[in-house]
Amino acid sequence: MALRKPNYGFISLVQLWIIIFFDCTVHGQVRYSIPEEMGKGSVIGNVAADLGIDIKRLKSGRARVVTRDNTRYVDLVTDKGTLVVNDRIDRELLCKQTSPCSFNLDIIIENPIQLIDVLIEITDVNDHAPTFPKDEVNIEISETATQGARFRLDSAYDPDVGVNTIQSYSLRPIDNFVLKQETRPDGNKYIEMMLQSPVDREKQEELSLILTATDGGHPQRSGVMKINIKVLDANDNAPVFNQNIYRVSVPENLSKGTLVIKVSATDRDKGVNGEVRYTFRHKAETESELFEINEMSGEIFVNGLIDFEKDEIYELNIEARDHGGFTDSCAVIIDVIDVNDNIPVITLTSFTNPIPEDALIGTTIAVIDVEDLDSGQNGQVNCVVTKKSPFVIKSSVRNYFTLQIDEQLNREIQSEYNITITATDEGSPSLSSNKTLHIRVSDVNDNPPIFERQLYTAFVVENNSPGSSIFVVRATDPDCCQNARVSYVLEDSDVNGVPTSSFVSLNSETGVIYAVRSFDYEQLRGFQISVRAHDGGSPPLSGNATVHIVIQDQNDNAPQVLYPVQTGGSLVAEMVPRSADVGYLVTKVVAVDVDSGQNAWLSYKLLKTTERGLFDVGLQNGEIRTVRQVSDKDPVKQKLTVVVEDNGHPSRSATVNVNVVVADSFPEVLSEFTDFTHDKDYNDNMTFYLVLALAVVSFFFISSLITIISVKIYKWRRSRIYYQSNLPVIPYFPPHYTDGSGTGTLKHLYNYEVCMTTDSRKSDLKIVRPCSQSVLMMDPSVEIMKHGQRDRSNLDDADLSDQTRAGITGPKSRRDMAWTGRQSIT
Numbered sequence: 001m002a003l004r005k006p007n008y009g010f011i012s013l014v015q016l017w018i019i020i021f022f023d024c025t026v027h028g029q030v031r032y033s034i035p036e037e038m039g040k041g042s043v044i045g046n047v048a049a050d051l052g053i054d055i056k057r058l059k060s061g062r063a064r065v066v067t068r069d070n071t072r073y074v075d076l077v078t079d080k081g082t083l084v085v086n087d088r089i090d091r092e093l094l095c096k097q098t099s100p101c102s103f104n105l106d107i108i109i110e111n112p113i114q115l116i117d118v119l120i121e122i123t124d125v126n127d128h129a130p131t132f133p134k135d136e137v138n139i140e141i142s143e144t145a146t147q148g149a150r151f152r153l154d155s156a157y158d159p160d161v162g163v164n165t166i167q168s169y170s171l172r173p174i175d176n177f178v179l180k181q182e183t184r185p186d187g188n189k190y191i192e193m194m195l196q197s198p199v200d201r202e203k204q205e206e207l208s209l210i211l212t213a214t215d216g217g218h219p220q221r222s223g224v225m226k227i228n229i230k231v232l233d234a235n236d237n238a239p240v241f242n243q244n245i246y247r248v249s250v251p252e253n254l255s256k257g258t259l260v261i262k263v264s265a266t267d268r269d270k271g272v273n274g275e276v277r278y279t280f281r282h283k284a285e286t287e288s289e290l291f292e293i294n295e296m297s298g299e300i301f302v303n304g305l306i307d308f309e310k311d312e313i314y315e316l317n318i319e320a321r322d323h324g325g326f327t328d329s330c331a332v333i334i335d336v337i338d339v340n341d342n343i344p345v346i347t348l349t350s351f352t353n354p355i356p357e358d359a360l361i362g363t364t365i366a367v368i369d370v371e372d373l374d375s376g377q378n379g380q381v382n383c384v385v386t387k388k389s390p391f392v393i394k395s396s397v398r399n400y401f402t403l404q405i406d407e408q409l410n411r412e413i414q415s416e417y418n419i420t421i422t423a424t425d426e427g428s429p430s431l432s433s434n435k436t437l438h439i440r441v442s443d444v445n446d447n448p449p450i451f452e453r454q455l456y457t458a459f460v461v462e463n464n465s466p467g468s469s470i471f472v473v474r475a476t477d478p479d480c481c482q483n484a485r486v487s488y489v490l491e492d493s494d495v496n497g498v499p500t501s502s503f504v505s506l507n508s509e510t511g512v513i514y515a516v517r518s519f520d521y522e523q524l525r526g527f528q529i530s531v532r533a534h535d536g537g538s539p540p541l542s543g544n545a546t547v548h549i550v551i552q553d554q555n556d557n558a559p560q561v562l563y564p565v566q567t568g569g570s571l572v573a574e575m576v577p578r579s580a581d582v583g584y585l586v587t588k589v590v591a592v593d594v595d596s597g598q599n600a601w602l603s604y605k606l607l608k609t610t611e612r613g614l615f616d617v618g619l620q621n622g623e624i625r626t627v628r629q630v631s632d633k634d635p636v637k638q639k640l641t642v643v644v645e646d647n648g649h650p651s652r653s654a655t656v657n658v659n660v661v662v663a664d665s666f667p668e669v670l671s672e673f674t675d676f677t678h679d680k681d682y683n684d685n686m687t688f689y690l691v692l693a694l695a696v697v698s699f700f701f702i703s704s705l706i707t708i709i710s711v712k713i714y715k716w717r718r719s720r721i722y723y724q725s726n727l728p729v730i731p732y733f734p735p736h737y738t739d740g741s742g743t744g745t746l747k748h749l750y751n752y753e754v755c756m757t758t759d760s761r762k763s764d765l766k767i768v769r770p771c772s773q774s775v776l777m778m779d780p781s782v783e784i785m786k787h788g789q790r791d792r793s794n795l796d797d798a799d800l801s802d803q804t805r806a807g808i809t810g811p812k813s814r815r816d817m818a819w820t821g822r823q824s825i826t
Contacts, residue, residue, distance in 0.1 A: 028053075028107075028116040032083070035123045036091040041084050044074060044120065047107065048081025051116065055081050061109035066349060068371060074105055074120065083118070091122045092159035099124075099161040108400075110350055113367060115397045126164035126217025130156040132225035133282055139227060140325035141199060144234040149195040150180070152319075152327055154282055156213035156223050167216040171209055179211070184331075193227070201231035238326030239265040239276045241318075249335040252308040260291065263298040265320030265328055272323045281317040281329060291316060291334075300332065308338040309373040340378035340427025345371045346435040349400070354440035357411040366403035366437065367396070370423045378427035386420045391439075393421065403437070411441040412478045445483040445537025449475035451545035458513065461552045462521040470504065473511040473545055475533035485536035486511075491544075495527040504529060504549070513547065521553040522594045555599040555648025561656040563590040573659040576638075578630045586615065589622035589656055591644040601647035607655065608641040615660070617642055624658060636662050 032045045048055055057063075058078045065076045065083075075086035095101030100121055107116040133154045141151065158165045169191050171179040176199055180192045191211075199207070207229035214222040241263065248261045267274045278298045280291075290304040291314070300316065316332040350367035359365075372379040383401045385393045390407035403421070417439045424432040451473060458471035477484040490506040492499065505514045511531075527549055534542045564574075564587065574587045593600040604622040609615055611634050616627045624640065638660035645653040 031119040033121040038085045044083040046082045063109045066106045124161045129221035130158040130213035130223035132156045136226040140230045142232045143201045151193040153191045164217040170212045237268040239267040239320035239328045241265045241330040246332040251337045254302045258302045260300045267322045276320045281319040308336045342373040343431040343433045344381045344423035354442040357409045358444045363405045364402045368401045380426040443480045447478045448541035449477045449486045449533035449543045451475045456547045458549045471513045483537040489532045491530040519551045526550045553596045557594045558652035559591045559593045559644040559654045561591045573661045584626045586624040599648040605643045607643045610638045
């Protein structure tokens with residue numbers, strides 16, 4: 001390492017000069033030399049340029065200056081990469097007489113951590129004049145003093161060093177005395193006044209001399225001391241120390257009053273002239289506070305606290321003086337031995353908090369500076385962290401340690417840590433200190449919302465009110481804050497070609513599912529929707545759940561009678577022979593209920609008959625049978641009224657009229673049929689009233705039809721605007737009138753076919769009965785079928801559809817007749 005020496009010339013105190021030199025080590029090292037007393041803000045050197053560091057690296061690494069004692073003489077300008085003076089630098093205050101004078105500082109750059117060791121040497125400026133301990137000193141000299149006698153004088157003190165310190169002494173006048181200078185092996189200069197011609201008290205009892213000390217600075221500075229000499233009578237022997245230099249080693253922290261060393265001087269004179277007293281000469285303030293000397297015995301004791309970290313060595317100047325004024329001096333060098341009396345000091349240089357939970361293993365979260373003021377083994381420090389924590393501490397450079405992540409963090413398991421860092425030195429006994437860091441783990445959106453179940457089942461009764469609540473879905477997110485804020489979205493899907501948004505809506509905040517429309521069990525028995533839950537993270541995470549909405553039936557449909565068909569254009573009658581036995585099957589009332597379950601369980605009751613006690617209807621099957629033998633007194637024409645009721649709450653019902661003819665032959669049937677067709681002639685007098693009633697009903701019917709069409713058009717337009725769908729809503733009619741378990745209204749013994757469309761007026765009914773059943777179709781405009789004729793063409797058309805299949809069969813009668821009818825159902 002080469003140091004470029006500055007060219008010293010004649011410069012003023014305000015003139016600044018800088019000599020820069022650097023040396024790169026493993027971690028980065030640079031050395032600068034500057035004069036003391038530079039102004040604040042003065043540039044010391046460009047660290048970035050000297051070490052080839054990019055300015056951006058200084059900024060991104062948060063480069064800063066770190067010192068041991070937190071004294072910020074120097075600061076770093078990261079924008080320029082320069083070191084500038086931050087506070088007044090006084091070399092004498094900083095280093096006293098030590099030369100060369102320098103101090104170290106560290107520049108820390110993070111990510112990755114880099115340490116730059118900066119050594120700044122402070123050169124001396126001649127800003128102090130030499131000063132003597134006293135402005136005036138009195139010396140007594142025996143008149144018997146011989147030529148060449150020496151008198152030790154106090155040296156002047158100049159805190160400057162080098163050429164700026166004391167270079168020469170001069171004494172005036174020099175009639176009797178001459179000045180001698182002596183340089184000790186330790187480099188210190190001592191001055192003595194030597195007698196070159198004897199003094200005579202009788203001629204001149206007192207002498208006055210001026211001692212001048214001059215330094216070598218520019219401008220040159222000097223200090224003076226007045227020497228008053230008093231001439232005494234004979235005392236021709238001076239005290240003499242046994243050693244010129246005493247040296248002793250003591251441990252620090254000695255208790256007050258402990259003996260350090262004893263010095264001794266002898267005087268060959270006797271009596272009063274041979275008595276010697278010991279005193280400190282030119283004693284510094286710290287020395288006077290730490291040590292004291294017994295002036296009679298020469299024993300030196302501890303008077304204060306000796307601290308190795310403040311001073312490692314002390315030098316005491318001891319003077320022995322007799323009563324005749326003769327003196328001698330010696331030096332006592334006290335070496336202080338270090339004791340492990342300083343605990344390690346933990347300083348948090350850099351700390352990142354909170355830490356994201358997805359931080360990589362090995363990430364540095366804290367830089368720690370551990371300083372132990374002790375030296376050697378006592379100053380070696382080791383650091384450990386709390387056991388069972390996901391963090392580890394590693395040694396970085398010199399006395400710096402880094403706290404790093406050693407295991408993957410998970411905020412959902414543990415969101416905070418209290419990490420205790422323990423620093424222990426290697427002294428005996430060892431000392432330690434602790435520092436606790438409260439580390440928080442910040443959340444990362446690493447958990448999607450989770451529904452309580454993946455499949456929900458919700459039940460809703462048909463004919464519900466639009467806007468009513470159906471069900472509530474809930475999803476939870478173990479993350480926190482915005483990452484745990486869940487919102488719900490209804491995914492796009494279709495139900496029979498219609499978007500699910502036409503059926504239900506979803507509250508995005510609460511997860512409540514609302515019905516958009518009123519449901520009809522007979523058209524739609526259930527459907528399935530998919531709900532997605534999003535969290536508020538970036539990017540957001542989501543989870544899905546399926547909700548199966550089951551529509552429950554209500555008893556909102558009355559039974560519909562399929563047979564016998566009630567028409568106004570023709571009359572249908574069942575023929576019962578007079579010879580019919582008890583239990584003879586006359587006919588079967590067939591009815592269905594488009595509801596399901598018990599709402600579709602039908603029961604049949606005979607409401608009104610022409611002849612009481614002749615017929616009865618089966619409660620469950622609707623079969624009309626004779627309950628007694630037919631007699632001649634029974635009327636030929638029988639009119640039965642049957643009520644069909646379902647099992648709902650409240651129940652709904654329908655009535656049907658069944659015409660029965662009691663006859664043994666067709667002529668009787670024809671005559672009775674004629675009577676059937678004209679049995680209403682007696683009501684001709686009511687024609688006027690019927691026409692009037694028909695006109696009124698027609699008027700209200702047309703008005704209602706116009707109103708209904710207007711409402712339908714209005715709702716259709718609203719539906720197109722709200723749902724933005726061009727799909728028509730096709731009402732759905734249940735495909736089967738019996739439930740899947742075969743427990744419907746009809747038994748498999750009877751077969752019938754109903755073909756129905758959305759326009760019920762165009763629906764077809766096909767009923768097929770066995771050939772053994774006697775049925776008559778009586779219509780004046782239709783030719784009566786011959787006995788036993790079968791219409792096979794209609795039987796061929798009885799192709800069972802996928803909508804509804806059922807049948808009507810019964811016991812054979814004595815007449816075999818086949819009847820096939822095709823009738824519209826309203």
